[in-house]
Amino acid sequence: MGESEITEVLQGITRGDRTQVGVLFTHVYPNLQQIAARLLSHERPNHTLDPTALVHEVYLKLVDQNRANWKTRSHFFAVGAEAMRRILVDHARHRLRAKHGGEMIRISLTDLHANSLSIDRDEDVLALAEILDRLEKIDPRQAKIVEMRFFGGLTLDETAEALGVSRRTVAAEWRVARAMIRAELSRVVS
Secondary structure (H helix, E strand, O other), X not given: OOHHHHHHHHHHHHOOOOHHHHHHHHHHHHHHHHHHHHHHOOOOOOOOOOHHHHHHHHHHHHHOOOOOOOOOHHHHHHHHHHHHHHXXXXXXXXXHHHHOOOOOOEXXXXXXXXXXXXXXXXXXXXXXXXXHHHHHHHOHHHHHHHHHHHHOOOOHHHHHHHHOXXXXXXXXXXXXXXXXXXXXXXXXXO
């Protein structure tokens, strides 16, 4: 299914055609599975979520929306990235509550892609979530860019399309956000 066909399906869902949700997920499921596998590959070995479970939780969150307003494939994956982030953070918080302060769930910020955050050691999901929450108060667009690029695996072009800005703007803000996150994470884990 091509980009324009996915856009038509998304527009159908936006108009309220719930039958199109199944069609959409049939075509985007492999992409969501890859994103989830990449995110979870850096988790601890006994993590209770696997890529399939994470994708299914994302699916449930996305189809449970009363007023889905996905404009393009990139926009859909941006919303999916936000859902994955929330699920992983909620899962980490639940695990910590269950263990009364036990070990935090760890993710690696390496191997995202050539232009990644390039941090050599694992960092906490919760620490990253807190940093993104702070960044969102300072610069919501930069926080969204990190969310889309890291959690959603979107390219610079896809992120730019989803945000309605230029690729150059996304690239510049991605560099700034990565630098800020590196600095914040080094303070949190040092």
